[in-house]
Amino acid sequence: MSEDAHCATCDEWLTLLQNSGYRLTAPRRVVVEIMVHSTHVLEPVELYDRGRDQFPGLGLVTVYRTLEKLTQLGLVQRVHQEGGCNVYLCAAQGHQHLLVCEVCGKIVYFSGDDLSDLIARIAAQTGYQIRGHWLQFFGVCRDCQG
Amino acid sequence: MSEDAHCATCDEWLTLLQNSGYRLTAPRRVVVEIMVHSTHVLEPVELYDRGRDQFPGLGLVTVYRTLEKLTQLGLVQRVHQEGGCNVYLCAAQGHQHLLVCEVCGKIVYFSGDDLSDLIARIAAQTGYQIRGHWLQFFGVCRDCQG
């Protein structure tokens, strides 16, 4: 878990960063490693705090800048919630949607929705050109139901 | 349009405010009147600017405080978008979802989605207690397609 050299997904992310013209630096490796393995949504500050456990010199600004790059590359996404919109997460794989625990932020991806009929109907009714949609579920995970 | 005394919906909102223990003041009437009639999402500052056309003494702080109250009463809702989460809108009527124009912010409400099967399946698969969902569509309205 803590040795990113042993994590295939970390390697993929780092390779993609490098192939996109970015350099592989210690702070970036740390951010990548934490994001790849996180099962819960993370605020930038939380990422910063965890990152400093591994790399004490890490700066919060670097966390923001790295999240920005990872988001542009489609590896990370921002999650919007009632209480705030400043948490981040591994991006969905293809057409997946998100289920977030309102208590602890634990997340699950799922697929299987079919909104194509609804989208076609709405487009016809409104004249809007539909470009995208958000479907996101909120709940309480098993661990937080007690 | 500008005479809130002639608008039934404005009267409803103002009555609800009063019945909830709030006083009816000039700034509140202005905010209510603008929100009720807006067909586009509005930032607090936009609301403030428009409000001052009708009531020059209006303060931005009052706009925030009134939006907060209207949101608590379920009359107004915040809308989240890729570019930011600080726009407000009349709340949906019952179980409706939102279609937002990405260019001008013009909004349309619609209903007719049926996610109950999907929700039941996700709850069974994940063990989460599902408490709510967001379904929101983004597109370009007819006026902005040119």
Added chain:
DNA sequence: GTAACTGCAAACGCTTTGCACCAAG
């Protein structure tokens, strides 16, 4: 060696709070 990256400090924009004055009921 050079260009990209880093961390710090300062600036920024949006939102909230403290407070004295004012007005609805």
Added chain:
DNA sequence: CTTGGTGCAAAGCGTTTGCAGTTAC
């Protein structure tokens, strides 16, 4: 008359920017 509401100014918070030193390549 009393209490809630108001606007101003200042503080707060998360995020971004400027910059000089550092590091990957």
